[in-house]
Amino acid sequence: MKRFRCILFYCALCGIFAAMVFPLIWMLLLSLTGNSSQFTMANFIYIFSANHFGLYLANSVVVALIVTAGNMLFCLMCGYALARRKIIADRFWFYTVMIVLMVPAHIVIIPIYILMTKCGLYDSYAALILPWLVSPIGIFLVRQYITTLPQSLEEAARIDGAGELTILFRIIMPLCRPALAILAVQVFMTSWNNFLFPFILTSSEQYRTLPVALALLLGYQSIDWHQLMAGSTVAVIPVIAVFLIFQKQIISGITAGAFKQ
């Protein structure tokens, strides 16, 4: 009976595994084959030479890196202000987060589109980057982490005459490295996969990121699935690589975030 149960358990486990991983494997298979069923890299070569996937990839990388760097800096500043200067910002913070959680993106996208157009920022890197430079989840992560740090170090530095910025960047930042790592990974993945805002705030190829390029490719009449899946593979690989390397941190970050909310 026990043995039967064990077999059943592993069957369920592997069945779900197959169902979950199958579409990604399917994507990989299609990307590596052509009209003949032999394995080939031709699709990848094609999308980078005949299509502008090099440009899209570069755009995705640049935007994701700048957004990640911005978040590490700004979330650190905001998280520190919240953790140590409680009276000032706590109320404001609470209400703003409630609003951000409740307000759906589709309601702000039209005004942001008009705003960007009026400022001459429509269809530029600024449009891709500016709205995302600091994220509530990132601020939250940093704040939680700083509140666990002892205040004695900062106080000692303050007695020695260190300014607020010195304390923040010389003492707090190095201590926050674990929190900043989780933050960086999450922000990078979110930015990399982002579709709605880049899609609506840009129009020319010059600023097109990978998800936008892929979504627009399907619109054409003749679809070459093999090339499309090669492009998808390029878009998926960095995220899966980052996920597999930082799996533990990502998962703990997600569950922690959910519990605190």
Add this chain to the structure above:
Amino acid sequence: MRYPGKGRGWLLFSPWILTFLLFWLFPLIYSFVLSLTDYRLLSTETHSLGLANYGKLLSDPDFQSALKNSFIFVFGTIPFTTVISLGMALLLNNRFRGRSFFRAAYFMPSITAMVVMALIFSNLYSRGGYLYLLAQMAGLNPPANGFLLSQKTALPAIMAMDIWIASGYYMLLFLGGLQSIPLELYEASRIAGASRWQQFRYVTLPLLKPMTLFIIVINSIKSFQVFTEIFVMTKGGPLNATLTGVYFVYENGLRRFDFGYASAAAYIVFVIIAVASALQFKFLKTEWTA
């Protein structure tokens, strides 16, 4: 000891204040203002319409079917996603070798870009695609042009994909909830002679309630906002069969550039989301404390 003045604290906090004001609060207010006008991209003059846009929307058959589809989407996916993700979490909440491997694999679809997932499934659902052939082999007689080009199957096909993608994410949250249940409770109930089912029914389920509530609320907020998969897979078609509330906003606001009308639609969807979350909180809370 020298403490920094209040001004410094605000200065450090200013990135968030600016982002919030520019990209959340201002748009939120501005889109309400827009919804009361007939502002268009190239219009030379703008008129105030009062609530006329809202009235027009409620009698717009496109908007009606968009709302209907949004509700079908939310009510059709959430029960499945919740039960499946709970099942997966229960499965993974055992001690066995390779646990973190399976957990990572189950979570993989959730970290993959929605655009990519939608592309893969467009292929799987298309005529001659893998799932299409599978359905054929099972004798299910799939629609001639693939699942996404038939009015009957397009929306259910996208819903099925969403259940499949989201399950891994909510599994992770359930797993966190399960692991926070103290083991002593299980031991105590075992000593008291409870069967496994009784343990699940009287220990696990009640203690998972807060997490389940959280998951249902978050999931319905997200499901009311489906856009990417609709855009990639069907563009609202065939014949409005997959037109959802948010897709309607996009179609009117950013394709026809009828900003006022689209903003009014966006506000109606927003109010529905807010009311639905509030009701869920109230209903599920009283249900559970009773």
